[in-house]
Amino acid sequence: MSLINIERNGNLMSSVVFKEVPIEEIYPLRHQVLRKGQPIDTCYYPEDSRQGVFHVAAIENDNIIGIASFYPEVHVAFDSKSSWRLRGMATSESARGLGIGRKLLEQGINECRKKGGDLLWCNARTSAAGFYRKLNFAIQGEVFNIENIGPHYVMYKKL
Secondary structure, X not given: OEEEEEEEOOEEEEEEEXXXXXXXXXXXXXXXXXOOOOOHHHHOOHHHHOOOOEEEEEEEOOEEEEXXXXXXXXXXXXXXXXXXXXXXXXXXXXXXXXXXXXXXXXXXXHHHXXXXXXXXXXXXXXXXXXXXXXXXXXXXXEEEEEOOOEEEEEEEEEO
16 A cells, blocks of 8 residues: 545645555446446456456545556567556546556556566556656557557566
8 A cells, every 4th residue: 555645726635545455445436437328237347256356546635646566467469478458547537647556557567566467468458658658668569449448558667
C-alpha cells in the first residue's frame, strides 16, 4: 500500500491510497471507462481470478478513481522467462492528469518485480500509447484492432 497527496488547480485536495483489492472492486470503473455502453460481463476477463493475478486500485475518499490488473502471462513476441501482462488499466475522468495512472503502474511494476517478473506487456489503445511511452514502454509490431474496442499496439517494458 502507498499514499500520495494530490493537487487540483494548485490546491492540495486529498490523499489517494494505492493498494491491492479484490476483483469485484475493479469491475465498476473498468466498465465505466473501458467498456462503456457494452454489457457489464464484457469486463469479466477469464484471467481475473487466476492464481498469481493481482489488482491495484487508487482510492480517494472511499471512491476508486484508478485501476490496473496484472497477470503472469507470456506473449509469443517476447523471449521472457517471467513476463506479466497489464490489463484493464483505467482512471476516472476526474482523476486524469494527476499522476494516478503512473503511480498505479509503478506499484504494479514493483510487485511484478518482487514476483520475479522480467517484462511487462499490454495491449495498449493507440490513444494511450503516449502515456506508456513516457513511462519507457516500447511498441512491438504493428497496430491491430480489437473488435468493439478499437486500434491497439502491443507495448512492453523490460523490468
